[in-house]
Amino acid sequence: MKTKTSHSLAVTLRLLLICLVSLTTSTFAEDKAEKLTILVTGANRGLGLEYAKQYRAGGHQVIGTARKPDEAVELKATGAEVVKLDVTDDEDIANLAKGLKGRRIDVLINNAGYLSRDQTREALTLSFSVNTLGPLFVSRALTPNLQLSDAPKVINVSSRAGRLTDGTGNMTGYAISKTAVNMVTRNLHSQLNEKGFVVISLAPGRNQTAMGGKGAPLKPEESVSQIIKFIASLDQTHSGGFWYYDGTELEW
Missing domain, CATH: 1.20.5 (Single alpha-helices involved in coiled-coils or other helix-helix interfaces)
Structure with missing residues (x-):
């Protein structure tokens, strides 16, 4: 016994x-x-703020940029590190890169955007400067930081309005700039894919934000949740492609 x-x-x-x-x-x-460092441009409101909230809730480090950091109260409340950045300002971009020198970034979400229905030269130029050149120059400046990651990812926020198969509507500057940012994606992909980078264009869908309007079909917390899962699943086969928020591949 x-x-x-x-x-x-x-x-x-x-x-x-x-x-x-x-x-x-x-x-x-x-x-x-699972502890990643995510940098989100234009993170003080809308989808950018929602990325910060959800990535922070998942225990990740978030660096959120805003043109006026002192006014980014909700972004600061997430626990994100808030840094100044106007994506149209070369000095701001240089200062961002200088301040982050030697720090690893795993995911760069080029989210900052501008939408105007005006068709003046000034409005069209600003659309192009924010939506197209912003992602290009920010990605170039932070490439050394991304190279410190084992699996660097660059997410260029685009739109279905930028598809050549559409080409309709009254958002001329926005649509043209989003078509052009898709070429930025293809260009960065050709330069960085052999170094292990995944570079994609992502259409987040029309969301209930200041840009999308209250009548938009998608809620930011739901679409961003799906986007974050999709970003986590990205591999080399996705690089250079154009994707919808739910993981569906889009035509250019």
Whole structure:
């Protein structure tokens, strides 16, 4: 009887030890593997703010940019690191790169955007400067930071309005600039894919934000949740492509 009791106790202790080791190993692996550094431009409102909220909730480090950091109250409340950046300002971009020198960035989301229905030269130029040249110059400036990541990803926020198969509507400057940012994606892909980068264009859909309007069909918290899962699944086969928020590939 004594022998059986001793044997049963030994088996129980062994099982407890296995469970403890398994739990500890699993927790350590999650802590070690899943903590990423995400940089989001235009993160003080709309989808940019929602990226910051959800990535922070997932335990990731977020660097959120805003043209006026002092006014980015909601962004600061997420726990994100807030830095100044106007994507049309070369000095701001240089200062961003200087301030982040030597720091790893795993995912760059070129989210800052501008929408105007005006068709003046000034409005069209600003659309192009923000929506097209912004992602190009920010990506170039932060390439050294992204190279420090084991799996660097560049997400250029585009729009279905930029598809050549559409080409309709009254958002001329916005549509043209989004068509052009798709070429930025193709260009960066050709330069960086061999270095292990994944570079994509992403259409987040029309969301209930200041830009999308209250009548938009998508809620930011829902679409961003799907986008974050999609970004996590990206590999080299996705690079150079144009994707919808739900992971569907789009035509150019």
